[in-house]
Amino acid sequence: MNCDDVSKQSGLHPKPPGLVLQYGTAGFRTNAKLLDHIMFRMGLLATLRSKKTKATIGVMVTASHNPEEDNGVKLVDPMGEMVTPTWEGYATQLANAEQEDLLAALKDIIEEEAINMSQEADVFVGKDTRSSSASLSKAVLDGVSALGGRNKDYGLVTTPQLHYMVCCQNTQGKYGEATVEGYYKKLCQAFIQLTKNASNCTDDQKHLSVDGANGIGALKVREMESYLKKELHISLFNDGSAGKLNHQCGADFVKVQQNPPTGMKINSGERCCSFDGDADRIVYYYTDSEGQFHLLDGDKVATLISTFLKELLTQAGIDLEIAVVQTAYANGSSTNYLEDTMKVIVRCAKTGVKHLHHAAQEFDIGVYFEANGHGTVLFSKAAEEKIRQLAEDSIADDERKRAALLLQDTINVINQTVGDAISDMLLIEAILAIRGMTIQQWDAIYKDLPNRQLKVKVSDRRAIDTTDAERRAVSPTGLQEAIDTLVKKYSQARSFVRPSGTEDVVRVYAEADTQESADALAHEVSLAVYRLAGGVGGEPKPLH
Ligand SMILES: CC(=O)N[C@H]1[C@@H](OP(=O)(O)O)O[C@H](CO)[C@@H](O)[C@@H]1O
Ligand SMILES: [Mg+2]
Structure with missing residues (x-):
């Protein structure tokens, strides 16, 4: 040195x-x-x-x-x-x-x-x-x-693009070419291959409105458009030309506020999505004919993708273990649906992609998503190899081979290095097209439990320590007991608190059978945090 x-x-x-x-x-x-x-x-x-x-x-x-x-x-x-x-x-x-x-x-x-x-x-x-x-x-x-x-x-570049470049470089190009152009080519080619399997897709179905959060994702979607060969028609909003980055727009705003972003023209029933400021998260949504907003978050995305993959594996007759990794923020309905109806393995990891990524690596196919829309799918080397062999098998029957080819294109549209809004968007769009599915049908797979996320300011958020993948607090004394007592007052209720790793706040999550109950529970738990963990500023106020 x-x-x-x-x-x-x-x-x-x-x-x-x-x-x-x-x-x-x-x-x-x-x-x-x-x-x-x-x-x-x-x-x-x-x-x-x-x-x-x-x-x-x-x-x-x-x-x-x-x-x-x-x-x-x-x-x-x-x-x-x-x-x-x-x-x-x-x-x-x-x-x-x-x-x-x-x-x-x-x-x-x-x-x-x-x-x-x-x-x-x-x-x-x-x-x-x-x-x-x-x-x-x-x-x-x-x-x-x-x-x-x-x-x-x-x-x-977007965060996931940089992750992709690093992986391409260190695999001597096996994962792809370490250029932005190489990235668009690989993903878009796979997308176009996949959508060839979508019969009779109308122009209406090919249309998607994208909220770029006034950030890098917007620039990169523009750059990518020509590679899509009109197989996807994007209307881009919040492209950074006028609005402020992440201000009342973007995936985090939409998810936490449970409201559409400003700066976007939304026609009822139409498919829309929002990226976050570095384009590693995506959430979908639409408003119905009554003007009601419907959010399809990371849990819904994980469900759509894992259902699709499971079906293809069955059609291909390939035996691979598929799991979904979530965090404590996953909606209870999604976990129940995945475990009870879809019968896939579900794991709960600590917040933060590194934890989910790690947990997903333990399976042949690991689908991981945070509820806020950050996630991807990991395929083990052995899984990729099995799929490749079948896709190249000259004597396999047609249905099996078709499924294996679809799986191969699916692997190529996915950025396995980290959650990627652009890659996830292309995958979701391809799945909806192939299955001829509307966003309303996707939304109807299961019904979210009403939920609320709040923040509480405390003098030192390290006062809160958690266990069991952050679902239970071990300090300060009495906090978990207080939460347990509050949760018992409501039906289908669950609540937990944890110190944020990106902001100087304690996060509170609550879900219950009605929005009123979820809001009330979140408020009561916020008060418990404020009183037991050294709250600063005024006491948290009720939402209603
Ligand atoms: C509840 C929530 O959405 N938390 C987010 C947020 O982390 P916190 O540690 O909760 O501040 O930012 C992380 C990085 O983007 C993301 O991975 C995580 O999911
Ligand atoms: Mg991000």
Whole structure:
């Protein structure tokens, strides 16, 4: 390590003394003004990680669904997955070392991981459309070059596109070509192949309204359109030309508010979807003839995809174990439907894609989705191989072979590295087309239990500790007992609380047989959190 280079460069990206930040659910995230040193240091860390793994590492500058003023950074490991937990720890150590201790903190990591500093390093960098992203990604590049790493700056890309590039690079192109064009070609070709199996699809059925959250997803949908060869007709809203990023639009707004985004023309009955600020989440919705809003969230997406895959596996006569991974936020109706009616294995993981991804890897086919619409499907090597063999088998009967070919195209339309709004959109659109299914029919597969999500401000959210995939609180004392007592007052009710990993709040979730009950329960549980876990500001007010 050239200590002089690192010292000199880091002096240009000084850390505000005393500032402490944590690598949270999805990297560092806070007001963009506080992040310059973090970015530089993540450039350093990505370079070390690259030397250690002898592979290309990704760094994405984004704060996803957070407001425009915020920014953040996530590290991408060699196969395109989220960086491994030990290195999240190093990220936090490095981020919080005071300026004069930075070199020592770096040396600690080098020693701990026995990193050969003469090994070459490669780092891919991407950024979202936030105004702060340009200078912050520049700081990442400075960090990479300070440790002598090579970089490739992809500029404006969605988070899942950057994950995809890293995986393509490290598989020497086996997963695809590490360019944005290669990404569109692979996904769109697979989509077009799939929709050839949709008979009599009308122009109306090919139409989809997309809310781009005024972010990177909108730019990338525009870029992709020509590759779709008119097999999908997209009306794009909130494309960033006028509105503010994530402001009253985007997947997070739609999911949490249970309302349509502003800035979008919605005709009753028409299929619509929203991306989030870095296009790794998607939710669908429509309004009915009475003007009532219907949300189809990540749970509905997981159900649609797993039903489709299960049917194809049966038709193909291939025996593979399929599972759906959810979090505690999954609607109770979805879990019941998946387990009792569809008879698929369901697992509950902690919030955060890294946990779901990990759990999904344990099955031949693992479908994972957070209720907010972040998710994808993972196929084991063995599963892909079985499907490939049947698709290429010259003596297999027609129905089996057709199913295997559909499965192969399905694999190719999916971005297996991480949840991807664009790829999920293409998959969902293809499934609806192939099955000749309307959004109303999809919605009717099961009926969501009414639910409510709230936030409570407390002086220190670490006061809350959870267990059982975050479904039960173990501290502070008395909180879980209070929740249990409240839940018993309502029918079909469930509630849990957990500290957010991206915002300085405690999140409260409640569901019950009616919206009034869900709202009342969420409010009562918020009060319990406020009273038992050190609430700040005014007491939570009832919703009605
Ligand atoms: C309830 C909820 O939607 N939580 C989100 C949110 O995490 P929190 O730790 O809850 O703030 O942001 C994460 C990153 O985008 C996402 O993975 C997660 O699902
Ligand atoms: Mg996101």
